[in-house]
Amino acid sequence: MSFEALIQRFSKPLDAVPTTCTRKGKPGFGARAVLFDIYGTLFISKAGDIGVAKQEADTSMKEIAALFQRYGVKEDARSVLEKFFDEIQGEKDRLRKKGVEYPEVVIEDIWEKVLKINDGEKMRCLAVEYELIVNPVYPMPNLKEMLSGCRRRQVLMGIISNAQFYTPHLFSALLDGTLEDLGFKNDLLFFSYRLGYGKPSIDVFESAARELEREGVPRDKALYVGNDMRKDICPAKEAGFQAALFAGDARSLNLRENDARCEGIDPDIVITDLLQILDYL
Numbered sequence: 001m002s003f004e005a006l007i008q009r010f011s012k013p014l015d016a017v018p019t020t021c022t023r024k025g026k027p028g029f030g031a032r033a034v035l036f037d038i039y040g041t042l043f044i045s046k047a048g049d050i051g052v053a054k055q056e057a058d059t060s061m062k063e064i065a066a067l068f069q070r071y072g073v074k075e076d077a078r079s080v081l082e083k084f085f086d087e088i089q090g091e092k093d094r095l096r097k098k099g100v101e102y103p104e105v106v107i108e109d110i111w112e113k114v115l116k117i118n119d120g121e122k123m124r125c126l127a128v129e130y131e132l133i134v135n136p137v138y139p140m141p142n143l144k145e146m147l148s149g150c151r152r153r154q155v156l157m158g159i160i161s162n163a164q165f166y167t168p169h170l171f172s173a174l175l176d177g178t179l180e181d182l183g184f185k186n187d188l189l190f191f192s193y194r195l196g197y198g199k200p201s202i203d204v205f206e207s208a209a210r211e212l213e214r215e216g217v218p219r220d221k222a223l224y225v226g227n228d229m230r231k232d233i234c235p236a237k238e239a240g241f242q243a244a245l246f247a248g249d250a251r252s253l254n255l256r257e258n259d260a261r262c263e264g265i266d267p268d269i270v271i272t273d274l275l276q277i278l279d280y281l
Contacts, residue, residue: 003166005129007173009137014044014138021247025269025278029242033156033206033217035188036197036275037226039135040165040252042274043170044141047135047251059082063133072127073115074247080121083114095196102201104192105133107164128166133237140248146274147175153281156215158188160224161209162198167191187211199231203240221279223269228254229262237265244269246275 002065039045047056050183057064065077073080087110095103108124117123152159159179161167168191172178188207192198209219219240226232227246231254236243245267247253256262271277 001125003128003169004125006125006174007132007166007169010119010129010132010139011136011174014046014136016044016135016141017250019247019251019253019272021245021270021272023254023270023272023276025244025280029269029280030224031155031221031223031242031280032223033158033188033212033215033222034150034281035160035222035224035241036245037224037228037232038159038167038170039137040227040249040254041225041232041246042138042140043137043174044249045135045137045252048278054085060133064130067126067129067133067255071115071117071122073117075113077220080114084110087113100197101195102199104162104196105199106193124165127164128169128193131164131166137170137174140274142273142275144175146182146277147182149275150208150279150281155281156188156212157182157184158190158208158211159184160199160204161192163191164193166180167193184264200235202235202238203237207239209239211242220238222276224275225271227252229256229265229267230254230259233267234265235261242268244271244280247275248272248274 035082061077067079068077088105091105091110092103108127111123111127168179171182175182178187188208188211190204195204212219212222220242222241223244224236224248225244225258226240233243233245247270
């Protein structure tokens, strides 16, 4: 079964949860490029982010145990998950010792080490199903319409997101088009699993800024859209982008009000619906 088929099979509609935030920022900024976070911004995410949250796994143990059984895993599900989280932590510690400040793992490699299943395709399918159990996702309201509006305006579009191999397949599975079909430029796709590190690293934003400049777009004419003050808004502002805080879903909105690293940092724009982005192009 393809990854798209798995995603379609296990994905059910989710509704965004309204926040108390209000829109901020004068329309007419004239952005020539827009780059996006994915989880909690373009896609509703039950966990609010991509990842391996132990709490979500604990609440879905019966489903996870059934998943392991279907894939021929005989070991107790809780024991498997303990090894899984330990392996992730160990790999991140190893990368930090090598100087990677915000390390990212390759999730199928983690599963392979834990389960010892010598079948790469089978391992990736298990990884997709596990992620959809602990972190169901669904397109944010008006996502497809917003992307279509950006294409019509010939605005460059890209992504800076913490992600895994299955993340790009969300678009083809749930929006009926590849990233290229939907208007994203391949050279502006920055996924943590490909880089070995992720947000809030300033390095990924600097890489995106250099690529934009090669396209003739200065960084101050690019808008970055994300739902997390620390992971999205702070590094985007530090790199010289305009920054839009997406406050359209209470699950994922992360204001980091008690985080000293966000003190004195404000988004240029606050939006509560993805279609509002079109007013700033």
